[in-house]
Amino acid sequence: MTTEPRDYEIFEIPDFRLEHGATLRPARLAYKTYGTLNADRSNAIVYPTWYSGRHWDNEWLIGPGMALDPERYFIIIPNMFGNGLSSSPSNTPAPYDRGRFPHVTMLDNINAQHTLVTEHLGIERLALVTGWSMGAGQTYQWAVRHPEMVPRAVPFCGSAKTSLHNFVFLEGVKAALTADAEFRGGFYDTPPTKGLRAFARVYAGWGFSQAFYWDETFREMGYSSLEDFLIGFWEGLFIGKDANDLLCMLWTWQQADVGRTPGYDGELRNALSAIRARLCAVPAEKDLYFPPEDEQWSSQFIPGGEVRVIPGTWGHFAGGGANPADTAFIDGVLKEVLAS
Amino acid sequence: MTTEPRDYEIFEIPDFRLEHGATLRPARLAYKTYGTLNADRSNAIVYPTWYSGRHWDNEWLIGPGMALDPERYFIIIPNMFGNGLSSSPSNTPAPYDRGRFPHVTMLDNINAQHTLVTEHLGIERLALVTGWSMGAGQTYQWAVRHPEMVPRAVPFCGSAKTSLHNFVFLEGVKAALTADAEFRGGFYDTPPTKGLRAFARVYAGWGFSQAFYWDETFREMGYSSLEDFLIGFWEGLFIGKDANDLLCMLWTWQQADVGRTPGYDGELRNALSAIRARLCAVPAEKDLYFPPEDEQWSSQFIPGGEVRVIPGTWGHFAGGGANPADTAFIDGVLKEVLAS
Secondary structure, eight states, rough: OOOOEEEEEEEESSSSOOSOOOTTEEEEEEEEEOOEEEEEEEEEOOOOOOTOOOOOGGGGBBSSSSSSSSSTTTTEEEEOSSSSSSSSSSTOOTTTSSSGOOOOHHHHEEEEHHHHIITOHHHHOEEEEEEEEEHHHHHHHHHOOGGGGGGEEEEOOOSBBHHHHHHHHHHHHHHHHTSGGGGGGGOSSOOHHHHHHHHHHHHHHSOOHHHHHTTTTGGTTTTTSSSHHIIIIHHHHHHHHHHHHHHHHHHHHHOOOGGGGTTSSSSSHHHTTTTOEEEBBBBBOSSSSSOOOHHHHHHHSSEEEOOBOOOOSSSGGGGOOOHHHHHHHHHHHHHHHHHH | OOOOOOSSSEEEEEEEEEEESEEEEEEEEEEEEOOOOOOTTTOEEEOOTTOOOOOGGGGGGGGGTTTTTTTTTTTEEEEEEEESSOTTTOOOOOOOSSOOOOOHHHHHHHHHHIIIIIIIIIOSSOOOEETTHHHHHHHHHHHHHGGOOOSEEEEESSOOOHHHHHHHHHHHHHHHHSSGGGGGOOOOSSSHHHHHHHHHHHHHHHHHHHHHHHHTTTGGGTSHHHHIIOOOOOOHHHHOOOHHHHHHHHHHTOBGGGGGGGTTTTTTHHHHHHOSSEEEEETTOOHHHHHHHHHHHHHHHSSEEEEEBBOOGGGGGEEEGGGGGHHHHHHHHHHEEEEE
C-alpha cells in the first residue's frame, strides 16, 4: 500500500477464514520484533496492541533494564486487526473494504498471531504474553486457546470477557460517532470529523478516574486547561484515526469472551480453568470500565491466577505508559512473573 | 400555551433578569404543591426537580407515612428552568426561543423559587429543602443563598459544585447529541432523533454502576435484555424531550457552583461555611458522576454538615425512586433530619 520504508514486517496469511465466516485473501498481520530469538527459542514474548494503538504505542514498556528488555527477550508486537496497519477497513480492497470489512474476533487475532509465531517464527512455546486493555484481552485469549504455549501471562487493565457495563460504554462512543451523518454507513470520502470528536469527548469521561480530574492531573501531563486536555489529548488521540477502523476494533472488544473459545461452549469459568499460565492480572484501582472487581472474579477460576491492583487515580490509563509510577508498578509485576 | 387542564400552577415573574444578563419577559415558573400550609407557615418543604425531570417525576418520595407526608407538610415542587414546563427553549417565544434561549444558572432557579416562596406563597422560613441530582444542586444553592430560611437540607446524589469529571461526562452527552446534523444549531423543525438516541446511549453508561450491569439488575426492572434496557429505559427517558431543553439544563448543570453566589467571589469553601442548615448529604456508594468522595470533601466545610452513603449498586439512580431499598434509605434520612 505504501512505498515508504517502514520499520515493521507484514506477515500474509493467504486465505484467512474468520470465525464469523468471511475470508481475508490475504490477511495481513503487521508486526515488529525487538531483541533476538535465542538458540533454544525460549525467550519470546508476545505483546499485542490495544484499542487503536499501533506497535510503536507499546514501546514505552520495552527497554534496557526493564522487564521487557530486548537484550534478554525477543519481543513480538503484533498489530491488532482493524488498527490500520494489520488488515483493516481502511486498508483492505473492495469488496471487503470500509463499511463492508467483516467482523473480527479476539480469537481471529490470536489465530493469526499463533500462525505467525509458530509457522513463520518457529516458536513453540512463549516466555510470556502481556498487554494493556484489548491487549490484555488478547493475552487472556492466548492463555485459553494455547495453554501449552503460555506459561506466564500478565494482562493489565483488561478482562477475559467484556462486561455488560463496558459494552454499554462502547455503545455510547459508537452512537456518538455514527450520529454524524457524514459517516454515511461507513462509506465516507471525507472523515466524519464531528462524529470522531464526539467519540473522543465521550471517551474522555471514561479513560481516567473522577479523582484524576478532581486533582487536575492533566496539568502534570502538560495540558494547560481541561479544554486543552479534551482537545489536545482526547481529540488528538482519535481525530486522525479511521472511523471504520475504530468501529471494527470496537466490535472485537464488545464481543470479547474467552468462554467462546472452541471447546468451552460459552462457559467462561471452564475456559478460565483451562489456563495453565501463572496469570497475574493487573487492573487499575479506579479503572471505570475494567474495574478490579471483574478481575478478582475471573482470577478465582484460574489455577495459577492472582491479581495485583495498580493503586492511584489514573484509571484505565494507568496502563497507558504516561504515568511513571504506574509503569514502574506494571514493570515490577512483569519482572516478578518473568523470574518465576 | 396549552389550553388543556393542567395539574400545576404557573407563577409569572414579569421581568426576570438572569445572572448572565438576559431578561425573561416574563419568566414562567411551573410548580405544584402537595398538602396544606399550616397556620404559622412553618411546614413548607421545597423539593426541586432533577435533570429533565418534571414535578410528577418527584412524587415517588411523597406520600402518607413517608417523610414527605402531605398530611403534615406543605411540599412545593418547582420545575427547573429548561425542563419544558417552566420557561424553556421549547416554550419561550422569539427572540429568546430555541437555540437562542439564554443561559440559566442554578442561582437563577433559586432566585425565581425564592420569589415564589416568599412573595407569592408568603413563606419566610422553610422546614427543609431536598432534591435529587440537580435537585440536590438546587438544595445546596438554597442553603447558601438563603441560609436564614433553610434550617434543614438533604441533597441526595448531587453536589455543591459540578466537578471537572462530571463536566466531562456532560461534554460527552452534549457532543453526542449535537453530532447529529439535524440539530441545526438548535433551530430544528423535526427533532434530532439520532442525536437524542446517541445522547441516551452515552448516558446509559453513567446512570447506573458497573455492578448494576454485572448483576443484570435491569431485569428486576422488567427489561428482558440489555438492549431492551438501552432502548426501553434510556432512549425512552430522553427521546420525547426537547434537545434544546436538554442542552439548556446541561449548561446549568455544568456551571453549577455555589461558590459563585454573590458575596463569595468564587470561594466555594467560604460559601459552604455560610450554610446554617443541618445539611445531610446522601450520595450513592457507586454513583459514577457524583461520587461520595466529593460530598465528603464539601461536608467538612459545612458547620452542620454530615454525609450518609446509600449502599448498593444502583449508582446515581439510587436517588431516582426505582429501587425500594434506596428509597427507604433516603426516606429514613429525611425523617431523621425533619425530626431534628
